[in-house]
Amino acid sequence: MNETLVQANGLKKYFDDVHAVDDVNLNIRAGEIYGLVGSDGAGKTTTMRMLVGAILPTAGEINVCGYDVLKQVESARSQIGYLSQRFSLYEDLTVLENIRFFAEIRGLSSAEWLPRSLEILEFVGLEKFKDRRAGQLSGGMKQKLGLASALVTRPRLLLLDEPTTGVDPVTRQDFWQLVIKLVSQPATSEGVSVIISTPYMDEASRCHLVGFMKAGKIIAEDTPSNLRQRLNDRILELRGEPLRELKNIALQSEEVEEVSPFGDKLHLRVKAGASQQVIARLQKQIEARNAKINSLRVVPPSLEDIFILLTEFNHE
Numbered sequence: 001m002n003e004t005l006v007q008a009n010g011l012k013k014y015f016d017d018v019h020a021v022d023d024v025n026l027n028i029r030a031g032e033i034y035g036l037v038g039s040d041g042a043g044k045t046t047t048m049r050m051l052v053g054a055i056l057p058t059a060g061e062i063n064v065c066g067y068d069v070l071k072q073v074e075s076a077r078s079q080i081g082y083l084s085q086r087f088s089l090y091e092d093l094t095v096l097e098n099i100r101f102f103a104e105i106r107g108l109s110s111a112e113w114l115p116r117s118l119e120i121l122e123f124v125g126l127e128k129f130k131d132r133r134a135g136q137l138s139g140g141m142k143q144k145l146g147l148a149s150a151l152v153t154r155p156r157l158l159l160l161d162e163p164t165t166g167v168d169p170v171t172r173q174d175f176w177q178l179v180i181k182l183v184s185q186p187a188t189s190e191g192v193s194v195i196i197s198t199p200y201m202d203e204a205s206r207c208h209l210v211g212f213m214k215a216g217k218i219i220a221e222d223t224p225s226n227l228r229q230r231l232n233d234r235i236l237e238l239r240g241e242p243l244r245e246l247k248n249i250a251l252q253s254e255e256v257e258e259v260s261p262f263g264d265k266l267h268l269r270v271k272a273g274a275s276q277q278v279i280a281r282l283q284k285q286i287e288a289r290n291a292k293i294n295s296l297r298v299v300p301p302s303l304e305d306i307f308i309l310l311t312e313f314n315h316e
């Protein structure tokens with residue numbers, strides 16, 4: 001088993017009566033990508049800010065790479081790279097000058113920073129742009145420069161707070177390739193862990209472990225495939241038109257718990273064991289009405305389906 005790099009127990013952060021983080025436990029090993037998944041206000045950023053020692057918890061313990069974040073914050077921080085949700089670059093400085101700035105405030109000597117910066121720029125694919133001003137980079141390149149800056153001190157724990165929110169799909173894909181490369185790099189033989197927060201379910205499925213956050217709590221934590229199995233044989237995909245009418249018909253069925261739009265189709269969540277019965281009945285009902293059915297079949301559950309299921313319950 002790989003070494004544990006992050007251990008948090010009973011972590012809480014209350015802002016007066018707002019329970020931003022409410023009893024979170026984390027146990028993350030070297031080589032793991034941990035996805036903190038949840039909607040706006042779930043508590044993802046507050047969790048990360050406590051892990052990096054930027055704010056003090058109301059209660060709880062945090063250990064990062066063997067250091068107690070509350071008592072040995074400088075040592076803990078020396079092991080952490082943090083790309084905050086609204087990070088900013090110096091637009092007037094070049095790519096290399098930006099990295100130098102981050103390297104120097106993190107205490108890298110003049111002998112260390114340049115070779116390390118060039119190595120990391122090559123890793124993120126920005127070496128050709130090292131003399132370009134940051135203000136002249138595309139959105140995706142800025143994101144990579146942010147990542148490079150967070151990596152310049154060779155952290156063992158990388159915290160990425162919604163790095164891909166609002167970024168185009170190609171850039172998101174590129175960014176994920178880098179994150180995956182980072183944890184699988186043989187060069188970092190000690191092993192790096194990444195905690196990445198995201199509101200996107202397709203990204204959650206790339207993580208080794210996913211923690212679903214809601215109202216300050218991790219309401220479910222598991223591997224993506226174990227999470228999906230919770231709804232095995234209970235998700236039907238319905239294609240046809242008009243979708244609104246199909247949704248109404250489906251909702252009339254007692255065995256259908258939930259209907260959600262998935263692009264140009266619907267996902268129906270049915271009660272356990274009811275999928276074949278629902279398929280047979282709905283086909284007839286839809287044909288009898290003024291609606292058209294193109295296909296109706298059982299599909300493998302997506303993390304989005306799981307997320308919808310989990311967020312329906314009140315976990316207070």
Ligand SMILES: Nc1ncnc2c1ncn2[C@@H]1O[C@H](COP(=O)(O)OP(=O)(O)O)[C@@H](O)[C@H]1O
Nearest residue numbers: 015018020038039040041042043044045046047
């Ligand atoms: N400094 C603060 N003062 C008061 N409330 C805060 C503060 N920071 C965060 N919150 C509240 O804590 C909750 C969790 O916020 P946050 O951690 O930013 O969630 P997320 O990153 O998942 O969107 C929200 O209700 C937010 O308004």
Ligand SMILES: [Mg+2]
Nearest residue numbers: 044045046085
């Ligand atoms: Mg946030």
